[in-house]
Amino acid sequence: xxxxxITGLLMIVLGGLFLAQPQPDKxxxxxxxxxxxxxxxGRLAENLxxxxxxxxxxxxxxxxxxxxxxxxxxxxSTFDNVDGADSWGGETSLTWKHKAGSVSAWxxxxxxxxxxxxxxxxxxxxxxxxxxxxxxxxxxxxWTLNANCVLNSSxxxxxxxxxDPASFSRLDLTLSRKIAEGRGEVxxxxxxxxxxxxDVVFDTGYLTPHETPGRTFFAxxxxxx
Numbered sequence: 695x696x697x698x699x700i701t702g703l704l705m706i707v708l709g710g711l712f713l714a715q716p717q718p719d720k721x722x723x724x725x726x727x728x729x730x731x732x733x734x735x736g737r738l739a740e741n742l743x744x745x746x747x748x749x750x751x752x753x754x755x756x757x758x759x760x761x762x763x764x765x766x767x768x769x770x771s772t773f774d775n776v777d778g779a780d781s782w783g784g785e786t787s788l789t790w791k792h793k794a795g796s797v798s799a800w801x802x803x804x805x806x807x808x809x810x811x812x813x814x815x816x817x818x819x820x821x822x823x824x825x826x827x828x829x830x831x832x833x834x835x836x837w838t839l840n841a842n843c844v845l846n847s848s849x850x851x852x853x854x855x856x857x858d859p860a861s862f863s864r865l866d867l868t869l870s871r872k873i874a875e876g877r878g879e880v881x882x883x884x885x886x887x888x889x890x891x892x893d894v895v896f897d898t899g900y901l902t903p904h905e906t907p908g909r910t911f912f913a914x915x916x917x918x919x
Contacts, residue, residue, distance in 0.1 A: 741790055742789070743790075747785050748783070749782065752781075753780075757773055777809040783803045796829070821846040824845070824846050836872045841866070869882055877918045888908075891908045
């Protein structure tokens with residue numbers, strides 16, 4: 695008894711101990727899924743293309759976790775096949791193509807609903823609304839400029855982990871040039887132009903959260919042999 699109390703106090707001083715285990719005397723079943731998808735792709739005019747896609751996805755036996763903390767600060771996470779979830783949505787895009795380049799605008803809707811209210815899926819729910827605009831300009835036979843802008847709505851808060859629910863946007867820019875008689879390419883660019891850092895995202899254990907870089911400059915060399 696005295697040893698247990700000393701061990702518990704030591705765990706509290708060290709910030710707690712996390713244990714993970716499956717359900718006693720029970721093995722985990724494989725998660726399963728099936729999906730239905732239908733769509734249309736066609737040319738509306740000489741340089742104008744339309745794409746429409748819709749889907750429904752059913753997920754079964756999703757593995758979740760329950761956390762219990764005892765008086766000594768020891769948290770035990772028990773994994774089990776909690777229940778399933780339904781997911782549905784669609785995407786549509788309109789693209790204008792020309793020898794000088796292309797412009798594409800798109801919109802997507804994605805929804806996910808778990809069978810159990812507050813069900814812990816150890817994952818983030820999708821942002822329901824997403825829209826984007828992509829442009830490509832062939833400045834000449836060697837130089838190409840690309841721009842990609844994406845806007846996401848807020849992440850649903852039916853989650854067991856704290857996240858910033860605010861909507862967010864992203865803009866990527868690249869400039870490329872063909873080399874070696876078209877057998878290679880040099881590219882420079884800026885990823886996530888509008889953001890300096892990405893906020894901390896906590897995992898289920900709250901042990902390893904960290905900020906990640908946002909605006910990133912990069913260069914790439916590609917050769918084909």
